[in-house]
Amino acid sequence: MIRRLFYMALGAYLATWVQRRLRALKPDHVARRAADQVRGFAADVRDQAWSRETELRVRYGLDSVSTTQLPPNVRDGR
Template sequence: MIRRLFYLSLGAFIALWVMRRLQALQPDHVARRTAAGAAGMLARVRDFTSDALGEAAERETELRARFGLDQAGQGD
């Protein structure tokens, strides 16, 4: 009797797990996950680009000050 109850509950658990996995593969769900992933990746790329451009601008300012390039443009 206990063995039957065990296998019955195991079968119910596996059926529930399989149903959840199949629902996750529905086209609209896959499209939502893909869109969310793409939006997240786009945000990370924008953050990286913003950081890289900020660092490049700072470095350019440092180099212009170091080599005196700011004063050369003002004399013309």
Template sequence: MIRRTFYITVGAFLAVWVMRKLQAMRPDSVARRAADRAAGLAGELAEFAGDVRAIARDRETELRSRMGLDSVDRNHDHDVKDGR
């Protein structure tokens, strides 16, 4: 009797586990997880880019103070399109 109850319980557990795994493999579920991961990655990349900009700004300030440049001349006459 106890042995039969044990195997019924194990079988029920395995049936539930298999059904959950099969539902997780459905295309809409896979697409939702992929979209969630992509959104998370995009957020992490945006945060990283912000950190890089902040570090670059701090480093530029440090270098300008070391070289004795107090201000940045933003009024330049050259073509900005090609980055020169």
């Protein structure tokens, strides 16, 4: 009796586990996860680029457009 109950519980657990694994492999779920990872990567790249740009602006004294004597037809790029 106890053995049957154990194997029934084990079977229910394994069935649930397999269903969750199969659900995670659906194309829309995989695509959503990939898109989230790409968004996260893009955000990290933007943060690093902003940090490096700020570092270079401080290093070369380019704090604002008014301190750099740009010709009137050249934009700052920010």
